Amino acid sequence: KAGVTQTPRYLIKTRGQQVTLSCSPISGHRSVSWYQQTPGQGLQFLFEYFSETQRNKGNFPGRFSGRQFSNSRSEMNVSTLELGDSALYLCASSLAGYFQETQYFGPGTRLLVL
Amino acid sequence: GQQVMQIPQYQHVQEGEDFTTYCNSSTTLSNIQWYKQRPGGHPVFLIQLVKSGEVKKQKRLTFQFGEAKKNSSLHITATQTTDVGTYFCAGKGGGLTGGGNKLTFGTGTQLKVEL
Numbered sequence: 001k002a003g004v005t006q007t008p009r010y011l012i013k014t015r016g017q018q019v020t021l022s023c024s025p026i027s028g029h030r031s032v033s034w035y036q037q038t039p040g041q042g043l044q045f046l047f048e049y050f051s052e053t054q055r056n057k058g059n060f061p062g063r064f065s066g067r068q069f070s071n072s073r074s075e076m077n078v079s080t081l082e083l084g085d086s087a088l089y090l091c092a093s094s095l096a097g098y099f100q101e102t103q104y105f106g107p108g109t110r111l112l113v114l
Numbered sequence: 115g116q117q118v119m120q121i122p123q124y125q126h127v128q129e130g131e132d133f134t135t136y137c138n139s140s141t142t143l144s145n146i147q148w149y150k151q152r153p154g155g156h157p158v159f160l161i162q163l164v165k166s167g168e169v170k171k172q173k174r175l176t177f178q179f180g181e182a183k184k185n186s187s188l189h190i191t192a193t194q195t196t197d198v199g200t201y202f203c204a205g206k207g208g209g210l211t212g213g214g215n216k217l218t219f220g221t222g223t224q225l226k227v228e229l
Contacts, residue, residue: 033215043157043202043219056216059115090156097215102147105156 001026004093004106012112018079021109025072025093031055032074033103034066037088046089049074050097078111086113116141118205120220128228133190135223137203144206146179146186147217152199160188160201193227200224 005024013019025032033056034046045058049068066076072093078085088110092103117140127133137146145164149157161170163179163186170177176189186203204217 031215033217035217035219042221043204045216045218048215058216088156092215094215101215102159102162103215103217104159105149108156 004091004104006089006091006106006109008109009107010110010112012114013081014114015081015083017081018077019081019111020075020077021089021091021111023074023076023091023093023106025074025091026104029093029095029104030072031094031097031101031103032068032072033092033094033097034074034076035090035092036060037090037108038086043090046076048097055097081113083113086111116205116218118203118218118220120201120203120223122223123221124224124226126226126228127193129195130192133193133197133225135188135201135203135225137186137188137205137220139184139205139218142183144183146183146206147204148177148186148188149202149204149219150199151202151222155199157202190225193225195227195229197225198227 007022031050033048035043037043048056052068063079068074088108090108091106094101094103120137147162148160151157161177166183167181168179174191178187200222202222203220
């Protein structure tokens with residue numbers, strides 16, 4: 001079974017631009033979560049999508065948004081990029097997000113904002 | 115909100131020495147997961163603990179979940195260079211419904227192993 005894939009793997013943008021990142025979960029997985037990883041803040045939860053609906057949300061500004069498609073693929077968008085948005089963005093998938101499920105992480109998209 | 119702290123932040127050991135990282139949550143956890151992230155890599159799931167006082171072993175790794183379900187530890191016996199990486203604990207909030215995946219990650223412990 002193929003793992004979680006994320007595209008692109010690397011991205012360079014400038015302040016004020018917007019960016020869209022993509023995540024394809026493991027086949028059959030319907031829950032997709034997004035995390036931001038930075039040296040200063042560590043791994044922080046952004047949001048989770050299940051059946052095309054946002055089910056959980058972290059404490060990030062409205063510039064960060066996401067969506068999920070009927071095939072469970074997910075995208076996240078960051079508008080009006082700031083320097084502090086430079087980070088590794090990780091996507092994780094699981095079957096349905098139930099109590100004891102394991103999440104599987106993708107390789108991440110490394111975003112650099114100049 | 116829920117906070118999960120890990121100590122130590124860094125640990126530098128000689129190959130063959132033991133290593134322990136501790137994880138403490140400000141609130142009761144429904145379960146705790148442990149991940150390993152190699153330099154330049156992504157978090158890889160190691161194990162999940164669910165029951166109060168649970169202990170699980172994976173070869174040289176021993177994981178414990180505290181009785182109050184607010185703390186956990188990972189112990190590696192006789193470290194090897196392949197153990198290098200950052201170890202994260204991650205907790206899900208209390209309650210049994212587990213409505214969705216919202217993991218709160220610990221701050222991580224970076225392990226370096228010297229020959």
